[in-house]
Every structure is written in C-alpha cells, then in structure tokens.
Amino acid sequence: MNAAQVEVLLQTLIAGVLLGGLYALIGLGMTLIMGVMKIINLAHGELMMVGMYIAYWMFSLFGIDPYVSVFIAGPLLFFLGILIQKYLINTVLRVDSILPENQVILTVGVGMILASAATIAFKSDYRSTPVKYGTSAFYLSDLWKGSPIELSLSIPWSVSFLFALAITAGLWFFLQRTDTGKSIRATAQDLDAALLMGVNVQRMRVVTFGLGSALVGAAGCLFIPIYYLYPALGGQFTLIAFVITILGGLGSNVGAILGGLILGLFESLTATYVGMGWAPVGRFVIFIAALLFLPGGVASLLRRRAFGK
Amino acid sequence: MKKPLIPLAVLAVLAVLPFSGLSTYMMHILILVLMWTTIGMSWNLLGGYCGQVSFGHAAYFGVGAYTAGLLYFKLQASAWWGIPLSVAVVSVFAFVLGYIVLKLRGPFFALATLASGEVLRITTENWNGFTNGTLGILIQERTWVAKTQYYYIILAITAFTFLLVRRLVASKWGYYFVAVREDQDAAESLGIDTTKYKTIALVVSAALTGICGAFYTNYMGFIDPHIVFALHDISIITIMIVMVGGVATQWGPLVGAGIMVLLAEWIRSIPGLGASHQAFFGVLLVLIILFLPNGIVGDFRKITRLFGRARA
Numbered sequence: 001m002n003a004a005q006v007e008v009l010l011q012t013l014i015a016g017v018l019l020g021g022l023y024a025l026i027g028l029g030m031t032l033i034m035g036v037m038k039i040i041n042l043a044h045g046e047l048m049m050v051g052m053y054i055a056y057w058m059f060s061l062f063g064i065d066p067y068v069s070v071f072i073a074g075p076l077l078f079f080l081g082i083l084i085q086k087y088l089i090n091t092v093l094r095v096d097s098i099l100p101e102n103q104v105i106l107t108v109g110v111g112m113i114l115a116s117a118a119t120i121a122f123k124s125d126y127r128s129t130p131v132k133y134g135t136s137a138f139y140l141s142d143l144w145k146g147s148p149i150e151l152s153l154s155i156p157w158s159v160s161f162l163f164a165l166a167i168t169a170g171l172w173f174f175l176q177r178t179d180t181g182k183s184i185r186a187t188a189q190d191l192d193a194a195l196l197m198g199v200n201v202q203r204m205r206v207v208t209f210g211l212g213s214a215l216v217g218a219a220g221c222l223f224i225p226i227y228y229l230y231p232a233l234g235g236q237f238t239l240i241a242f243v244i245t246i247l248g249g250l251g252s253n254v255g256a257i258l259g260g261l262i263l264g265l266f267e268s269l270t271a272t273y274v275g276m277g278w279a280p281v282g283r284f285v286i287f288i289a290a291l292l293f294l295p296g297g298v299a300s301l302l303r304r305r306a307f308g309k
Numbered sequence: 310m311k312k313p314l315i316p317l318a319v320l321a322v323l324a325v326l327p328f329s330g331l332s333t334y335m336m337h338i339l340i341l342v343l344m345w346t347t348i349g350m351s352w353n354l355l356g357g358y359c360g361q362v363s364f365g366h367a368a369y370f371g372v373g374a375y376t377a378g379l380l381y382f383k384l385q386a387s388a389w390w391g392i393p394l395s396v397a398v399v400s401v402f403a404f405v406l407g408y409i410v411l412k413l414r415g416p417f418f419a420l421a422t423l424a425s426g427e428v429l430r431i432t433t434e435n436w437n438g439f440t441n442g443t444l445g446i447l448i449q450e451r452t453w454v455a456k457t458q459y460y461y462i463i464l465a466i467t468a469f470t471f472l473l474v475r476r477l478v479a480s481k482w483g484y485y486f487v488a489v490r491e492d493q494d495a496a497e498s499l500g501i502d503t504t505k506y507k508t509i510a511l512v513v514s515a516a517l518t519g520i521c522g523a524f525y526t527n528y529m530g531f532i533d534p535h536i537v538f539a540l541h542d543i544s545i546i547t548i549m550i551v552m553v554g555g556v557a558t559q560w561g562p563l564v565g566a567g568i569m570v571l572l573a574e575w576i577r578s579i580p581g582l583g584a585s586h587q588a589f590f591g592v593l594l595v596l597i598i599l600f601l602p603n604g605i606v607g608d609f610r611k612i613t614r615l616f617g618r619a620r621a
Contacts, residue, residue, distance in 0.1 A: 040416045088595065095602050099556055101362040102598050104416050108364075108545060109594035116588030235540060239427060242420050277435040284428040288409060291421065295412075 007149040012272040013265065014153065020264025021161040022222055026237060027244030027256035028171065029215035035188035035251030036208040037089070039103045043111035045237030047213045050114060051077050051220025052229045053122065059129040059224075066129055066224045067163060073217040081213025084110055085206045111234060118231035128228040131156065160222040167218055168257065171211075175253070184208055188251055216241070236280070243287040249299025258298045262286070316475075319563075320468055327457050336456035340528065342563075342570045343463045344521050347470045349550040349562030351517035354474050356548070357557035358483060359510040360490025361411070365422030367543035368406070368429050369515040372399050373522025374537040375433065378446035381526075388448055391523035399519030400512050407511045411504060414493065423544065430538030445533025448526065459528050466524060470517050475559065477513065486510055487557075541587055549590060553597055555604030564605055 026048065033041045041047075054076060055069035064072070088110065092103050099105075138153040175181035186194040187204040195201050216237075244263055248255025263283065270282030290297065326339065348366065356362045376398045377391020410421040433440040440446075453459065477483055485506045488496040497503050526532050537543070546569060554565025572593070576586040601608045 040420060088599075092598055092602075095599065099356070099360065099362060101416060101419060102602060104419060105362070105548060105552065106595060106598050108548075109591045109598065112541065112545070112587045112591030112594070116585050116591060120585050120588065239424060243424075246417075246420075275435070277431070280431045281428060281435070284424050284431075287424055288421075291413065292409060 003149050007151065008272060010149070010151055012268050014151065015157075016265035016268030017261060018154075018157045018161045018264070019268060020261035021164040022219060022260075023240060023244055023264050024257040024260025025164045025167060025219040025222070026216055026241045027248060027260045028168065028253060029212035029219070030241040031245045031248065031251055031253060031256040032184075032208055032215070033212040034245060036184060036205055037103075039089075039107070040242060041209075041212065042104060042107040042238055043084070043114060043234075044212075044216055044241045045234035045239070046111040046114040047077060047080070047234075048216045048220040048223070048237050049118060049229070049231065049234040050080065051217030052224045052233070053118060054217070055221040055224045056127055056129055056229055059131075066131065066221050067159065070163065070167075070218045070221040073221050074214045077217030078210040078214040081210035082206050084213075085209035089209070090202070090205065111238065115231050115234050122231065124231055126228045126230050129224050131225050133159075133225075154226070156225040160226060163222050164219070167215065171215070172253070180204075180207065184211075240283065243283055243290075245297075246287060247290045247297055249297025252297065252299035252302075254302065255297050255299035262298070316471065320464075323464055324461075327460055333456055336460055338570060338574060340456060340460050340463050342566050343460075343467045344524065344528075345546070345550055345566035345570060346563045347463070347467045348518050348521050348547050349554065349566050350467075350470050350474050351514040351521075352547045353551050353557065353562055354477065354486075354517075355510045355514035357551060357561075358478055358490065359486040359507060360493075361507060361510065362415075362419045362548070363422040363511075363514075364419045364540075364544050364548070365424070365426035366514075366518050366547045367538045367540060368422070368426040369399050369403060369518040370522040370525070370543055371426070371429055371433070371534070371537035372402050373519030374526045374532045375440065375446075375522075376519070377523035377526040378448070378532050379440070381448055382441065382446045388523070388527050389452070391526060392520055395519040395523040396516045399522075400516045403512045403515030404508065407508045411507045411511065423540070426538055426540060426544055430534045430540075433534040433538065440534070443533060443535070445531060445536070446526075448530040451530055452527065463524055463528075466520055471559075473513070473517070482506065482509065546590070549594055549597075551604070552594065553604055555606030555608070558604065558606040561604050561606040568605075 026044070030041060030044050033039070033044075051073040054073040055066040058064040058069045058072060059066055088106060089103055092106050095102070133155050136155045138155065138158070139150065175185055183194070183199045184204050184207065186197065186199055187201050187208075191201060194204075240263070244256055244259040246259075247262060248257070248259030263286065266282055266286050267279045271279040274282065294300065296303075323343075327336065331339070348370065352363065352366055373391070373395035376395040377388040380386045380391050380394065381388040406425055410418055410425065413421050434443050436442070478486070485496070485501050488499070488501055489503050489506055493503055522537060525537070550565035550569050551562055552565070553568055554563065555561030569590075572589065573586050576589055597604065601611065605612065
C-alpha cells in the first residue's frame with residue numbers, strides 16, 4: 001500500500017465515522033420507539049424529512065443557522081410525534097383486527113401523507129442550505145507541515161458529528177438519571193411490571209414517540225448542511241434506521257450507537273472501493289448478514305461479554 | 310343464488326364485458342383492476358391467511374417483469390415466454406429469499422421483505438451490463454394493438470389465481486396457514502412444520518405475483534427498475550388493496566383493486582393534484598385501519614349496520 005492508498009483509506013474511515021455518528025442519532029430514535037412500543041415506526045425517515053424542511057425554511061426565511069434549528073425542530077417534532085401517537089397509534093391499539101401489523105401499516109400511511117404533503121407544498125425540487133462554512137475544512141498539513149499524507153476534516157461534518165455526540169450524551173443522561181427516563185426504560189423492559197410499579201405506561205408511550213421523533217428531527221437539522229433535501233428522501237432513511245436497529249440489537253441504545261457507526265463505516269468503504277451507487281446495496285448486505293449470523297445484534301455480543309460466557 | 314355459482318356469475322360478467330363496447334381507456338382500467346386483483350389475491354394468501362405481512366411484493370413482481378424483459382432483450386425471444394418462465398424463476402428466487410426472511414416474525418419479516426424489494430431495485434439500477442440499468446427495457450413490437458386479447462389473458466390469470474387460492478385455503482394447508490397466523494408457537498407445538506408451510510405460502514404467492522410482472526412487461530411494453538420495483542406504487546399499494554378490500558377474504562382483493570385503481574385514475578384526472586395520489590392513499594389507509602380494520606368485505610356487516618342505523 002503506498003501513501004496515496006493509505007490516504008484514501010484513512011479519509012474513507014474518517015468519513016465513515018462522521019456519517020456513523022449521525023446515523024446513530026437516527027437509529028436511537030427508532031430503537032427508543034421500538035423498545036417501548038414494540039413496533040417499527042415506518043414514518044421515521046419522513047419525520048426526519050419534516051425536521052429538515054423546518055431547518056431549511058428557518059434558514060431561507062430568517063437566516064437561522066441549521067444548527068440553531070435543532071432547538072426549534074426538536075420541540076416541534078416532539079409535539080408532532082405526540083399527536084401521531086396519541087390520536088392515531090393509541091387509537092389503533094384498541095381496534096381489533098386480523099393482522100397485528102396494523103400499527104406498522106398505519107405508520108406507513110402517516111409517512112405517505114407526510115411525504116406527499118411535502119411534495120404538494122414544496123414541489124419535488126432538491127434544496128440545500130448554502131451555509132458559509134459549507135465547504136471549509138481542516139487539513140492535516142496545516143497542523144503538521146511535513147506530513148507524508150494529506151487528510152481533510154470537513155467543518156460541517158465535524159460540527160454535526162459533535163452535535164450528535166452531545167445529543168446522545170444528553171439522551172443517555174435523561175434515560176439514566178431522570179424519573180421520566182427511568183420510567184421509559186422500565187416500560188421497555190416489562191410493560192406489566194412497570195404498570196404495577198405505578199408507571200403511567202400510556203403517557204410513557206406518548207412521551208417516547210415524541211422523543212424518538214424529536215431525535216430524528218434533530219438529526220435532520222444536522223444533516224441539512226451536508227446533504228440535500230427533497231420530499232421523497234424519507235424512505236431511504238427509514239430503511240437506514242431499521243438496518244441500524246437490527247444491526248445494533250432491538251431496543252438497545254448502545255447497540256444503536258455502535259450499529260450506526262458500523263453502518264457508516266461500511267457504507268463509506270463500499271462507496272470508495274465498489275462504487276457510489278452500490279452503497280445502498282452494501283447497507284442491505286450487512287443487514288442480511290446481521291440477520292443470519294448475529295440475530296441479536298451487537299447488543300447480544302456485549303451482553304455475552306457482560307455475563308462472562 | 311347458490312354460493313358456488315357466484316364466482317361463475319362474476320366470471321361470466323367479466324367475460325362478456327369487452328362486447329359491451331367499452332372504450333380503450335375503460336379496457337385499460339379493467340386490465341389494471343384484474344392485474345391488481347391477482348396481485349392482491351396472491352398477497353392475501355401469504356399476508357391474510359398465513360399472517361406474514363410482506364412489504365416487498367414488488368420484488369416478485371419485478372423479478373417476473375424482468376424475466377420476461379430480459380428474455381426479449383438478451384435472447385430475442387418473445388416476452389410471452391416470460392409468463393411460464395417467471396413461475397420457475399420467481400419460485401426459486403422466493404424459496405431462497407424465504408430461507409432468510411421467514412426466520413423473522415411480524416414487523417421484522419415485514420421490514421426484511423421491504424428491504425429485499427429495495428435491494429433488487431438498486432441492484433437492477435446499477436447492474437448496467439445485464440439489466441440495462443435505469444434505461445429500462447423497451448419491447449419494440451406490440452403483439453396486439455387492441456386491448457381485448459390482453460384482457461382475456463389477464464382474466465384467465467385472475468380466474469386461475471382465484472381458483473388456486475380458493476382451493477388452497479379450503480384444503481388442509483389452508484388451515485395450517487391460518488394456524489400459523491393465529492399463533493405460530495401453538496401451531497408448531499401441534500406438529501405443524503411452520504417453516505414449511507410459510508415457505509409454501511410465500512412461494513405460491515410470489516410465483517403468482519411474478520406472473521403478473523411478466524404480464525405487465527408484455528402489456529405495457531416498457532419496464533425500468535423504478536416502475537417494477539417501486540416501494541409505494543407496488544408493494545404498499547398491494548397491501549392497501551387487500552386492507553381496503555378485506556384481509557383474508559375471497560372477494561376483498563377484487564373490491565380493493567377496483568376502488569384503488571379507480572381512485573388513482575380519478576385523482577390523476579384532477580388538475581394540479583396529479584402527484585399527490587399518495588397523500589390520498591395515505592389518508593384512506595389511516596381511515597381504513599381506524600374504522601374498518603378488516604376491510605370493506607370483512608367488515609361488510611358493520612357497514613350495513615351503520616347505514617341501517619342512519620336510516621332508522
């Protein structure tokens with residue numbers, strides 16, 4: 001391997017980790033909802049699309065930086081999530097039907113409505129926020145003059161990554177230390193036991209769906225400086241979120257973070273060494289491999305080590 | 310009317326319809342309705358009776374369509390041979406895929422099938438040398454200009470599917486399917502080889518959908534990965550047809566396909582709303598799940614009761 005090849009490999013790995021951090025945030029929202037509700041939210045990517053549009057319009061109309069929009073889109077998506085859970089999903093839980101997948105199909109319907117509403121309102125144009133720092137980057141040669149290889153670190157990617165880390169840390173604190181967080185974890189672990197301990201399970205469900213939506217909305221704000229936006233973008237991110245959750249282990253938060261990083265690295269490597277168009281195929285290869293060889297996800301490996309088996 | 314006569318009566322009405330002087334456009338709509346009915350019935354076998362909700366029937370539809378398309382494109386054979394050939398190709402494909410996805414249950418099965426459809430779309434898009442990529446495949450000469458011949462072919466396919474699904478569901482296998490849907494563990498403990506019966510349901514359902522795919526190639530004369538492997542416009546619409554019509558009912562797919570195709574055409578005809586048919590479908594899907602979870606046919610009694618009360 002010569003210097004140029006090492007350079008490409010290292011650059012690919014950096015891109016993979018940065019992407020993985022953002023993926024982890026998307027996966028975390030999905031895994032939270034899955035843990036508590038035991039359903040897959042197939043409108044997850046569409047909720048992210050809504051977050052991205054909020055960030056986009058904040059930037060275009062008021063010149064608000066997308067990173068500031070995290071604090072606007074997050075709460076807005078939280079309320080949207082609450083509404084969906086309270087008036088749609090909770091209602092379906094009470095309806096009797098042949099197929100238990102009705103709730104999942106319902107989220108498909110919600111996603112379709114969101115995506116088409118965005119198409120009607122904003123047309124199918126590709127949009128992006130042309131932030132000033134959009135193309136700036138740190139270079140390794142600025143720090144170390146005699147470096148044999150040249151690496152760059154894009155500023156928006158790095159800032160998004162740091163934001164994702166901060167939000168993840170905040171979520172961890174919320175789930176571990178606060179009463180509501182503990183109630184959410186209790187509900188996810190054992191619904192009946194939580195109910196007996198006096199946890200308001202109905203409210204936890206609503207809060208969790210709101211929280212998951214807020215997380216993915218925030219992820220949308222972090223994505224928009226580095227990505228472009230169009231109404232149909234949701235579907236692919238729903239799939240990404242699902243692959244991460246399977247890869248990480250269902251309902252496991254640590255697993256979702258690791259799953260996000262693994263997927264980010266893997267996609268980045270496929271894009272460099274196989275071809276850009278094949279990155280989504282790489283995503284599903286790893287997905288099927290995880291289903292076949294590691295059905296419990298990364299979380300099952302961690303658990304095995306914790307038990308010393 | 311005696312029960313076994315109803316299907317024959319419906320078939321007779323459908324068979325004489327082309328003689329009533331329908332316009333070419335109406336014939337086109339009827340062909341689409343029949344095609345979607347067939348896809349809906351085959352989905353219903355797997356999803357409605359066996360309880361395995363597939364979000365990836367576009368995969369089988371697309372493989373069937375591409376079997377016919379590639380036969381023409383690569384081997385210069387008539388694409389009509391694609392219909393018998395697609396049965397074999399799609400069956401093998403579904404068997405292999407089933408080995409992976411049938412290990413999963415409920416929502417996970419749903420998403421794994423969804424992913425399989427998407428994988429195929431992206432693969433056909435990128436595999437330029439074999440599938441002609443995003444350019445798609447164009448059948449340059451049409452077999453018939455009129456729609457009537459196509460109509461009778463799809464009518465035969467639909468009638469065959471109807472009979473096959475009806476026979477299967479009434480047979481011992483049908484009871485096994487329902488047992489798997491109601492409680493897989495209980496079925497397993499009663500000695501039903503659940504994996505085997507799930508695989509049977511999947512392969513039959515996939516093969517029937519594949520036939521429709523091959524028919525679609527012949528009828529439309531053009532396929533590309535975005536059309537035949539579409540997530541919303543094929544996989545989700547298939548589910549909606551069955552949900553609207555009625556899950557695990559004989560006539561549900563026909564009713565659902567009729568409503569969905571007409572609704573799609575109607576929305577398309579409203580100026581300015583062309584692209585938004587999915588929003589309407591989404592709203593319809595949510596309403597159906599909330600108020601008629603077993604579909605129009607499944608909840609028919611509920612509907613009549615509702616109207617009866619309104620009148621009284």
